[in-house]
Every structure is written in C-alpha cells, then in structure tokens.
Amino acid sequence: xxxxxxxxxxxxxxxxxxxxxxxxxxxxxxxxxxxxxxxxxxxxxxxxxxxxxxxxxxxxxxxxxxxxxxxxxxxxxxxxxxxxxxxxxxxxxxxxxxxxxxxxxxxxxxxxxxxxxxxxxxxxxxxxxxxxxxxxxxxxxxxxxxxxxxxxxxxxxxxxxxxxxxxxxxxxxxxxxxxxxxxxxxxx
Amino acid sequence: xxxxxxxxxxxxxxxxxxxxxxxxxxxxxxxxxxxxxxxxxxxxxxxxxxxxxxxxxxxxxxxxxxxxxxxxxxxxxxxxxxxxxxxxxxxxxxxxxxxxxxxxxxxxxxxxxxxxxxxxxxxxxxxxxxxxxxxxxxxxxxxxxxxxxxxxxxxxxxxxxxxxxxxxxxxxxxxxxxxxxxxxxxxx
Numbered sequence: 001x002x003x004x005x006x007x008x009x010x011x012x013x014x015x016x017x018x019x020x021x022x023x024x025x026x027x028x029x030x031x032x033x034x035x036x037x038x039x040x041x042x043x044x045x046x047x048x049x050x051x052x053x054x055x056x057x058x059x060x061x062x063x064x065x066x067x068x069x070x071x072x073x074x075x076x077x078x079x080x081x082x083x084x085x086x087x088x089x090x091x092x093x094x095x096x097x098x099x100x101x102x103x104x105x106x107x108x109x110x111x112x113x114x115x116x117x118x119x120x121x122x123x124x125x126x127x128x129x130x131x132x133x134x135x136x137x138x139x140x141x142x143x144x145x146x147x148x149x150x151x152x153x154x155x156x157x158x159x160x161x162x163x164x165x166x167x168x169x170x171x172x173x174x175x176x177x178x179x180x181x182x183x184x185x186x187x188x
Numbered sequence: 189x190x191x192x193x194x195x196x197x198x199x200x201x202x203x204x205x206x207x208x209x210x211x212x213x214x215x216x217x218x219x220x221x222x223x224x225x226x227x228x229x230x231x232x233x234x235x236x237x238x239x240x241x242x243x244x245x246x247x248x249x250x251x252x253x254x255x256x257x258x259x260x261x262x263x264x265x266x267x268x269x270x271x272x273x274x275x276x277x278x279x280x281x282x283x284x285x286x287x288x289x290x291x292x293x294x295x296x297x298x299x300x301x302x303x304x305x306x307x308x309x310x311x312x313x314x315x316x317x318x319x320x321x322x323x324x325x326x327x328x329x330x331x332x333x334x335x336x337x338x339x340x341x342x343x344x345x346x347x348x349x350x351x352x353x354x355x356x357x358x359x360x361x362x363x364x365x366x367x368x369x370x371x372x373x374x375x376x
Contacts, residue, residue, distance in 0.1 A: 079371040114310070115303035122306055143343055144367045151335045159328075179332045183267040184372040 009047050009057065011037040016054040017103055025051075025110040052116045055103060058092070059120045063127050065089040070131035078137045082128055082149035083177045086156075090170040093157070104161045125150040152176040197235050197245065199225040204242040205291055213239075213298040240304045243291060246280070247308045251315050253277040258319035266325045270316055270337035271365045274344075278358040281345070292349045313338040340364040 015036035019028040030051050034044040048054045069085035076084070093100055107113040128146035133139060156173035163172075203224035207216040218239050222232040236242045257273035264272070281288055295301040316334035321327060344361035351360075 077371065111307065115307050118306035118310055119299065119303050122302070140347075140364075140367055141371060144340070144364060145371055147339045147343060148336065148368060148371070151339045152332070155331055155335060176328075176332060179328055180336060181372050183265065183329060183333055183336070184369050 008037065008039050008043060012039065012044060012047060013054055013057050016051065017099070017106060020055070020106045020110075021102060025106065025113060052113060055107065055113060056116060056120055059124070062089055062092060063124050065092060066124065067127050067131045070128060071134065073135075078132055078141050078145035079148060079177075081135070082132060082145045083152060083173060085128065085131075086149055086153040087170045087173050090168065090173060094169050097160075100157075101161050104158075121150055121154060148180070152180060196225065196227050196231060200227065200232060200235060201242055201245050204239065205287070205294060208243070208294040208298075209290060213294065213301060240301060243295065243301060244304060244308055247312070250277055250280060251312050253280055254312065255315050255319045258316060259322065261323075266320055266329050266333035267336060267365075269323070270320060270333045271340060271361060273316065273319075274337055274341040275358045275361050278356065278361065282357050285348075288345075289349050292346075309338055309342060336368070340368060 012033055016028070016033045019032055019036060023032075028051065030044045030048075031041045033051065033054065034041045037044075044054075048057075066085045066089050069088045070081055073081045073084060107117050125147045128149060129142045132142035132146055137145070153173055156169060156176045159176070160167065160169040160172045167175075200221055204216070204221045207220055207224060216239065218232045218236075219229045221239065221242065222229045225232075232242075236245075254273045254277050257276045258269055261269045261272060295305050313335045316337060317330045320330035320334055325333070341361055344357060344364045347364070348355065348357040348360040355363075
C-alpha cells in the first residue's frame with residue numbers, strides 16, 4: 001500500500017479511522033497516520049491542519065450540498081426547505097454507512113473529537129441560516145429553521161447509525177421532523 | 189485584592205474573563221489568571237482542569253436547575269416541559285447580563301472556547317433528555333424535545349446578549365419557541 005499519490009487524502013482519512021479505532025485517538029500521532037497511508041508527515045500536514053481535521057474531511061462536501069439544496073429548493077415553508085436539504089444530502093453519507101458507524105464510535109470515545117464535530121454542526125447551522133436568508137427568509141425564522149434542521153439531522157444521524165433495521169438516513173431525518181411537528185403541535 | 193480565600197473560585201473566573209478580553213485567550217496562561225486572582229497556580233488547578241473550564245463554571249448550576257425543573261414540572265407536553273425548564277432557569281443568567289455578554293464575546297473570538305461551549309450544550313441536552321425519560325416520556329420524544337429546547341435556549345441566549353431593548357432571556361426563549369411553533373405549523 002502507499003505508492004499511489006492519487007487519493008492520498010482518502011487514504012489518510014481511512015488510515016486515521018483505523019488507527020483511532022485500534023489504538024485510540026490520543027495514542028495515535030500524525031506520523032502514524034502518514035506512515036499507514038504511505039505518505040510523509042509533511043504530506044499529512046499539507047492536507048490537514050491537525051489530527052482531528054482528518055476525520056472531518058466530508059464536512060465541507062455536506063455543507064456545500066445543503067447550501068446548494070436550500071438555494072435551489074422550490075418555494076416552501078423555511079423548516080421544510082431546511083430539513084429537505086438534509087434529506088437531499090443524506091445519500092452522501094448513506095453510501096458509506098459502515099464508515100459512518102465506525103467514525104461515530106471513534107468520535108463518541110473522545111471529548112476532543114466530539115467538540116470538533118459539534119463545531120462542524122454549528123458551522124453548518126450558520127451556513128444553512130445564511131442560505132435561507134439569501135432566499136429572503138427573515139433572520140429570526142432562518143435561524144430557528146436552520147438550527148432546528150441541524151438538530152434533527154443530528155438526531156436522525158444518531159438513530160441511523162444505531163439502528164439495524166435498514167431505515168435510511170433520509171427516512172430517519174423525515175421521522176425526526178414528524179416527531180417534532182407532533183411535539184410542537186401538542187399545545188402552545 | 190486577593191487576600192481572601194472565600195470566593196477564590198469566583199475571583200479566578202472573573203480574572204480569566206478580564207484577561208481573555210484584554211489579551212486574548214491564547215495569550216493568557218493559568219499562572220496569569222491565578223496571579224490576578226491572588227491565588228497560586230496550584231490553587232487554580234485544584235479548582236479547574238484547564239484554562240477553558242474556568243469560563244464554564246456556571247454550566248453545572250444551569251444543568252442542575254434545568255434537570256430539577258423538568259423533574260418537578262406539572263404534567264404538560266414534553267416540549268413545553270423542556271422549554272419551561274430553561275425559562276425557569278433563565279434568572280440564573282439574567283442576574284449577570286453584563287458578565288454573560290462579555291463572556292459571549294470572549295467565546296465567540298476563540299474556536300477552542302466555542303467547542304467547549306458546544307460540548308456543554310450537548311451535555312445539557314443529554315441531561316434534559318434523561319430527565320424527561322425519568323418522567324416516562326418515550327425515548328424518541330424526549331430526545332427531540334430536549335435537543336430542540338437546548339437549541340431554542342441557545343438562540344434565545346444569543347438574542348438576549350445581542351439585544352439592548354430590555355427583553356429578558358426568559359422572554360427570548362419563549363419567543364424562539366413561538367417562532368418554532370409557527371414554523372413547524374406552516375405545512376407538513
């Protein structure tokens with residue numbers, strides 16, 4: 001392994017996940033990851049700012065998909081547009097459920113990785129808020145709709161990773177929204 | 189300053205906030221904070237695990253108040269119980285709006301502090317979920333209600349810190365919930 005420059009980035013991401021699962025995050029260095037991926041440590045740091053970032057390489061792609069989906073959505077209620085964008089982006093993650101599952105277990109085992117994941121979700125909520133604002137949604141509504149959608153995505157993702165019944169991520173997000181609608185409608 | 193042992197913890201928290209605002213978080217050491225608070229560095233580390241934790245000394249109190257409020261609430265819909273708990277806990281923060289405002293500015297300026305804050309919010313959501321479960325709320329509903337309530341608290345808090353119109357934090361949370369109810373009711 002490790003002679004090909006193509007997909008060095010992907011190889012490093014896979015190597016990091018393997019090593020974090022085998023030895024733990026704290027016990028793995030950037031040099032270990034580079035070594036397993038067949039690249040130099042210098043190459044590692046050309047691609048990733050630190051050994052946390054290597055696990056979040058898909059965040060930018062997910063965020064771009066969500067923002068594009070919000071921008072291109074047909075007219076609808078803001079919460080539907082925001083949640084619909086996560087449902088539309090779900091196949092990006094669904095393609096690799098085993099990977100997502102192993103990654104989630106590694107993140108759950110380390111506070112520092114949890115913090116980075118939460119920051120990525122927060123950045124995603126801000127980006128979704130901005131995309132709704134660009135459609136002319138008022139600031140308070142855009143903020144509530146985007147943050148709610150990201151929260152439901154997080155819950156749907158957690159359920160999708162945990163469940164073994166073949167329910168898709170898209171369906172889990174849709175169900176979480178239905179749960180919320182029922183909860184929000186109960187009184188008030 | 190610094191001769192009194194009583195409230196050493198509060199003095200360190202205030203000193204940290206002052207120094208982070210003056211010099212920046214990265215440029216401040218635990219020794220600097222201890223020095224300004226009139227304690228030894230050893231005392232600092234007896235109270236706080238690291239120089240991030242010193243800014244989150246109120247988290248445990250907030251969480252305890254939210255959990256107690258959920259446990260003691262009259263029967264109501266889960267989302268109302270969860271949001272009601274944050275409204276009930278709001279005075280803890282309202283007492284010190286200037287402090288909350290300066291603290292929010294310091295946190296916004298540093299990624300590492302943002303991550304810690306997001307982790308505290310995530311822990312709070314898990315604690316609120318657990319408190320709803322203890323009341324007999326089904327797991328999916330408890331999770332959605334608790335995470336939604338924490339999200340609305342976050343939005344309400346941000347608006348409260350930003351606004352100068354005298355609106356209380358409790359009122360901001362209540363308004364954010366009303367926004368969500370309207371957004372969730374628009375279609376679906």
